[in-house]
Amino acid sequence: MNTWRDHRILDLFGIEVPILQAPMAGASSHEMAIAVAKAGGLGSLPCALLNEAQVRSELAEIRAQVPAAPLSINFFCHRPPEPDLVQELQWRERLRSYYLELGLDPTGPHPSSSRNPFDAAMCALVEEFRPAVVSFHFGLPALDLLSRVKATGAKVISSATTVAEARWLEGHGVDAIVAQGSEAGGHRGIFLQEEITTQLGTFALVPQVVDAVSVPVIASGGITDARGIVAAIVLGACAVQIGTAYLYTPEAKLPKLPKLHRAALRSPLAETTALTNLFTGRPARGMVNRLMREVGPISTLAPSFPLAGGVLAPLRAAAEAAGSDDFMSLWAGQAAPLAKEMSAGPLTRLLAEQALEQFRSLGECIGSVSRPSAQCAVGDAPQSGSRHVHRGAS
Amino acid sequence: MNTWRDHRILDLFGIEVPILQAPMAGASSHEMAIAVAKAGGLGSLPCALLNEAQVRSELAEIRAQVPAAPLSINFFCHRPPEPDLVQELQWRERLRSYYLELGLDPTGPHPSSSRNPFDAAMCALVEEFRPAVVSFHFGLPALDLLSRVKATGAKVISSATTVAEARWLEGHGVDAIVAQGSEAGGHRGIFLQEEITTQLGTFALVPQVVDAVSVPVIASGGITDARGIVAAIVLGACAVQIGTAYLYTPEAKLPKLPKLHRAALRSPLAETTALTNLFTGRPARGMVNRLMREVGPISTLAPSFPLAGGVLAPLRAAAEAAGSDDFMSLWAGQAAPLAKEMSAGPLTRLLAEQALEQFRSLGECIGSVSRPSAQCAVGDAPQSGSRHVHRGAS
Numbered sequence: 069m070n071t072w073r074d075h076r077i078l079d080l081f082g083i084e085v086p087i088l089q090a091p092m093a094g095a096s097s098h099e100m101a102i103a104v105a106k107a108g109g110l111g112s113l114p115c116a117l118l119n120e121a122q123v124r125s126e127l128a129e130i131r132a133q134v135p136a137a138p139l140s141i142n143f144f145c146h147r148p149p150e151p152d153l154v155q156e157l158q159w160r161e162r163l164r165s166y167y168l169e170l171g172l173d174p175t176g177p178h179p180s181s182s183r184n185p186f187d188a189a190m191c192a193l194v195e196e197f198r199p200a201v202v203s204f205h206f207g208l209p210a211l212d213l214l215s216r217v218k219a220t221g222a223k224v225i226s227s228a229t230t231v232a233e234a235r236w237l238e239g240h241g242v243d244a245i246v247a248q249g250s251e252a253g254g255h256r257g258i259f260l261q262e263e264i265t266t267q268l269g270t271f272a273l274v275p276q277v278v279d280a281v282s283v284p285v286i287a288s289g290g291i292t293d294a295r296g297i298v299a300a301i302v303l304g305a306c307a308v309q310i311g312t313a314y315l316y317t318p319e320a321k322l323p324k325l326p327k328l329h330r331a332a333l334r335s336p337l338a339e340t341t342a343l344t345n346l347f348t349g350r351p352a353r354g355m356v357n358r359l360m361r362e363v364g365p366i367s368t369l370a371p372s373f374p375l376a377g378g379v380l381a382p383l384r385a386a387a388e389a390a391g392s393d394d395f396m397s398l399w400a401g402q403a404a405p406l407a408k409e410m411s412a413g414p415l416t417r418l419l420a421e422q423a424l425e426q427f428r429s430l431g432e433c434i435g436s437v438s439r440p441s442a443q444c445a446v447g448d449a450p451q452s453g454s455r456h457v458h459r460g461a462s
Numbered sequence: 463m464n465t466w467r468d469h470r471i472l473d474l475f476g477i478e479v480p481i482l483q484a485p486m487a488g489a490s491s492h493e494m495a496i497a498v499a500k501a502g503g504l505g506s507l508p509c510a511l512l513n514e515a516q517v518r519s520e521l522a523e524i525r526a527q528v529p530a531a532p533l534s535i536n537f538f539c540h541r542p543p544e545p546d547l548v549q550e551l552q553w554r555e556r557l558r559s560y561y562l563e564l565g566l567d568p569t570g571p572h573p574s575s576s577r578n579p580f581d582a583a584m585c586a587l588v589e590e591f592r593p594a595v596v597s598f599h600f601g602l603p604a605l606d607l608l609s610r611v612k613a614t615g616a617k618v619i620s621s622a623t624t625v626a627e628a629r630w631l632e633g634h635g636v637d638a639i640v641a642q643g644s645e646a647g648g649h650r651g652i653f654l655q656e657e658i659t660t661q662l663g664t665f666a667l668v669p670q671v672v673d674a675v676s677v678p679v680i681a682s683g684g685i686t687d688a689r690g691i692v693a694a695i696v697l698g699a700c701a702v703q704i705g706t707a708y709l710y711t712p713e714a715k716l717p718k719l720p721k722l723h724r725a726a727l728r729s730p731l732a733e734t735t736a737l738t739n740l741f742t743g744r745p746a747r748g749m750v751n752r753l754m755r756e757v758g759p760i761s762t763l764a765p766s767f768p769l770a771g772g773v774l775a776p777l778r779a780a781a782e783a784a785g786s787d788d789f790m791s792l793w794a795g796q797a798a799p800l801a802k803e804m805s806a807g808p809l810t811r812l813l814a815e816q817a818l819e820q821f822r823s824l825g826e827c828i829g830s831v832s833r834p835s836a837q838c839a840v841g842d843a844p845q846s847g848s849r850h851v852h853r854g855a856s
Contacts, residue, residue, distance in 0.1 A: 250644070265760075271643060271690065296665065300665075300693075
């Protein structure tokens with residue numbers, strides 16, 4: 069029988085395997101959440117790019133197919149920026165030559181960016197649908213909204229990119245913390261400051277967060293295969309959040325992961341990612357494309373989140389129509405090349421099985437203590453690992 | 463009896479525990495190498511800041527105390543830059559206000575930087591002393607020098623910061639590869655390109671390098687405690703290289719780790735590091751201090767390695783005399799806060815024992831397969847972990 073030694077996250081969320089499907093706005097869908105839920109993991113529905121009607125529709129699909137499964141609903145909770153005309157004009161000027169190259173009017177209109185923060189209307193949906201987990205990115209919403217979410221019985225989680233953010237989240241009552249290492253694809257959850265040169269890798273972040281807080285820690289960033297799951301648990305996490313690996317599933321085709329993004333994931337481009345603020349105004353990890361190379365992945369000219377994307381939208385659309393990913397965000401984490409092409413359900417099951425198998429293989433020589441072998445790691449008293457057991461049992 | 467399952471690096475170098483003390487020019491010393499060697503790890507002597515007479519003297523000390531112990535000697539193998547007057551003037555101009563603030567003449571002389579690449583004279587010392595391992599940083603030396611090193615029977619290792627660098631090193635005949643994740647303190651080993659925004663974290667780099675090459679992989683970057691050692695091995699490494707943890711040992715006081723650097727390591731400064739090229743011209747990870755904050759940690763104005771440090775030297779000296787670390791490199795990795803204050807020998811032994819204990823605890827429930835427990839991870843067939851066993855046994 070295969071079981072997990074640390075049951076804190078399993079018990080907290082009511083799931084069977086300690087794998088959270090990362091909410092990836094624009095790439096995740098109800099199909100992905102359903103598949104992961106059926107495999108015993110925690111499916112997630114990212115709502116940042118959806119309006120109320122769309123959230124309602126996606127949730128209805130999920131509830132119809134997996135009515136009893138725990139589900140995570142994810143929201144951004146940034147403060148919407150004041151429009152800044154000077155900022156916008158500077159950004160337009162920086163992009164002017166690209167507009168001209170693509171035959172576009174550099175002074176023409178552009179769509180506004182559609183990433184909305186969690187608000188009262190979305191909170192009402194949470195109260196109506198009562199998901200097992202509500203996940204936030206960029207900190208937490210205002211106290212009144214947070215209280216309403218917690219009053220539904222939902223477990224609240226959010227991402228920390230530093231030890232200070234983890235402590236802040238614990239102090240504000242989260243039930244678990246996603247320690248998001250710098251390897252992670254997509255938007256950094258960073259919220260207490262803006263400096264990204266000091267962001268920590270998963271290897272350094274996870275154990276420091278585990279030592280700093282008493283709530284369970286979910287590791288994310290660079291975890292794409294079973295080795296990553298086991299290593300994250302060894303570092304003190306009791307679950308993992310996996311994003312990029314699910315971009316390689318057919319469920320990521322729906323509703324709208326662009327064809328060019330999918331093609332890039334399967335090309336050598338996937339070997340080279342960087343943090344960039346060009347596409348939205350906030351730092352996010354994506355494959356390096358022409359815009360990132362030529363402007364530099366981080367620019368002080370990019371307007372505040374999410375406004376940067378508006379001015380880029382006409383460029384992206386024109387280039388995409390011509391088969392070019394030059395101006396499109398190509399989110400991916402640093403371990404993308406380790407991903408496998410398979411459906412989200414079988415992928416979740418395979419990762420869980422392989423991780424358990426690897427745990428077993430790590431201890432498989434224990435039986436040979438009486439006949440020591442040079443190939444085995446055996447010792448006497450448990451140390452760091454034992455803390456999990458104690459915590460898990462408490 | 464405690465033993466390690468993967469013996470490739472142990473056998474290759476003739477050591478007892480799979481821990482390499484990172485060569486840290488300016489902080490490591492013969493005392494540190496001797497202590498680590500006595501504990502069964504691989505002690506290292508960094509030679510980048512030493513002249514021939516100093517290398518000879520350090521090696522004599524080590525050989526006197528641990529005559530039979532394997533030792534690693536480390537060299538930089540950068541190409542010395544052509545002096546560039548324009549570059550130097552720009553850098554002086556950028557630093558001019560600091561010179562004035564400290565009462566220094568901004569046009570006055572400054573010492574030349576003393577980091578020397580591996581050359582024929584150092585190669586002759588390798589031929590004379592015949593260390594078990596010769597370790598390079600920034601790639602490999604010219605083929606004729608490399609051939610002479612290999613002809614001594616020394617095992618050759620070097621650092622890779624990308625999968626491409628790992629493949630290149632394997633193609634050029636190294637015996638093992640240090641996969642240096644971006645969490646690592648001190649100089650990045652990066653040598654095939656200069657772009658640091660795409661450098662990989664340990665969690666993403668190690669498994670990708672392991673999959674790409676057939677020589678043994680040594681993980682480095684963010685490994686400060688036993689959890690890190692076990693996680694690195696889980697990710698596919700068969701040994702670890704540890705640097706920052708040894709900065710907290712009394713052996714790091716000798717010969718000249720500055721008092722202010724040691725104080726910073728024990729302060730909240732150690733929680734915040736960034737890659738910077740300001741101090742030498744090449745990217746290296748250090749604690750964020752005033753110069754890094756005010757100039758930005760990466761500047762295109764910093765002259766080529768190692769020339770940037772020359773112009774900074776008078777600033778550093780004047781500030782240091784006044785008790786300030788404003789202009790001093792404060793190398794440290796991202797997991798510095800996990801370090802313990804203890805001597806290098808006991809630290810090496812403790813890390814090894816705790817890692818073995820953690821391996822055991824991971825498998826400690828195997829005996830309960832017949833009575834399954836919710837606290838245990840058990841499975842059927844070994845997966846990734848088993849590859850180590852196969853490789854180790856081959």
